[in-house]
Amino acid sequence: MVVVGTDVHKRTHTFVAVDEVGRKLGEKTVPATTAGHLKALTWARLEFGEDLLWGIEDCRNLSARLERDLLSARQQVVRVAPKLMAQARASARTRGKSDPIDALAVAHAVLRHPDLPVAAHDTVSHELKLLVDRREDLVGQRTSTINRLRQRVHQLDPAVEPQLANLHREPARARLAEWLGTQDGLLAELAGDELADITRLSAAIDDLAERIGDRVRTVAPALLELPGCGELTAAKLVAETAGVHRFRSEAAFARHSGAAPVPVWSGNTAGRVRLTRSGNRQLNAALHRIAITQIRLTTSAGHAYYRKRLASGNSKTEALRCLKRRLARVVYQRLRTDDLTQHHSHQSTAA
Numbered sequence: 001m002v003v004v005g006t007d008v009h010k011r012t013h014t015f016v017a018v019d020e021v022g023r024k025l026g027e028k029t030v031p032a033t034t035a036g037h038l039k040a041l042t043w044a045r046l047e048f049g050e051d052l053l054w055g056i057e058d059c060r061n062l063s064a065r066l067e068r069d070l071l072s073a074r075q076q077v078v079r080v081a082p083k084l085m086a087q088a089r090a091s092a093r094t095r096g097k098s099d100p101i102d103a104l105a106v107a108h109a110v111l112r113h114p115d116l117p118v119a120a121h122d123t124v125s126h127e128l129k130l131l132v133d134r135r136e137d138l139v140g141q142r143t144s145t146i147n148r149l150r151q152r153v154h155q156l157d158p159a160v161e162p163q164l165a166n167l168h169r170e171p172a173r174a175r176l177a178e179w180l181g182t183q184d185g186l187l188a189e190l191a192g193d194e195l196a197d198i199t200r201l202s203a204a205i206d207d208l209a210e211r212i213g214d215r216v217r218t219v220a221p222a223l224l225e226l227p228g229c230g231e232l233t234a235a236k237l238v239a240e241t242a243g244v245h246r247f248r249s250e251a252a253f254a255r256h257s258g259a260a261p262v263p264v265w266s267g268n269t270a271g272r273v274r275l276t277r278s279g280n281r282q283l284n285a286a287l288h289r290i291a292i293t294q295i296r297l298t299t300s301a302g303h304a305y306y307r308k309r310l311a312s313g314n315s316k317t318e319a320l321r322c323l324k325r326r327l328a329r330v331v332y333q334r335l336r337t338d339d340l341t342q343h344h345s346h347q348s349t350a351a
Helices: 034-048 060-072 082-090 099-112 123-156 170-180 186-219 231-241 250-256 281-296 301-311 316-350
Strands: 002-008 012-018 024-031 052-057 076-080
Touching (some): 002 099, 012 034, 012 099, 024 034, 034 060, 052 099, 076 099, 123 186, 170 186, 186 231, 281 301, 281 316
Parallel strands (some): 052 076
Antiparallel strands (some): 002 012
16 A cells, blocks of 8 residues: 655645655645646556555645545545644654655654544534534634723723623623713724624524534434533534544544543553643543533532542542543444434435
């Protein structure tokens, strides 16, 4: 098998082919368009045959089109985390940094890590990710607008300055709008405009949350039954997982989500581990929210497990880390269940 490493950029993609022991066989740079991708595919097939494995640096905004084009051509594609590529480049004998060097590092990372997550077409998770990302962007805009509005109201009258959470609610915004209507001057005018922006953003955020909820209730019913996992958290898990079938085991999923512990022992400290700082931080944050919620729910299995770890001598941080690792296993199993349910549903519909 020939591994083709890819360094992706906005305008061009650079490909470097290596054999099974990492020897460079050739390189090619093409435009970052579908025509360029097909040109690279033709080059690889003519030069190295049909047995190809494409390794792509995982930069979704830059590599998504390339992945779709290669998968449409029935190619094997795996995603290489930028950290793995950087490690491969740092340990290489070639010094410096260039597109061919980076592409070669991606190919070497593929050879070193045979269990990398594969790329796959997954319309459901892609659309959910677009909706979740859009909602989070709007929430960020609303928060910054609220902060500016509170500063203006403080200048007008510190006693009237609203709390941050209050401006998420329509009654509080209505009262503030009524008070601003009694004020004169440019400061009050700008505050009124920003209040209108907050109202518009809140309506858009609520609409997106409703759309996300409708979709996730259809595609992830088993995940929603997990205590502490709401609709937005479930949508984040489905979106960032991007197809649970990409992972060969729950351990691989836990490693990808940054929930697998890292051993840090030597000599008499045998058995000690620490939290990994790698992996998908969005997935990790979603698992963290579920863990914190389950700890507060005294009737949940997560609460009982957390208390058991504390009783065995773990610190709160260590017990939380163990709970997140356990939740990664549960989430993986429920995602698999939902994926199989959807697959059977599509088969029944086709029949």
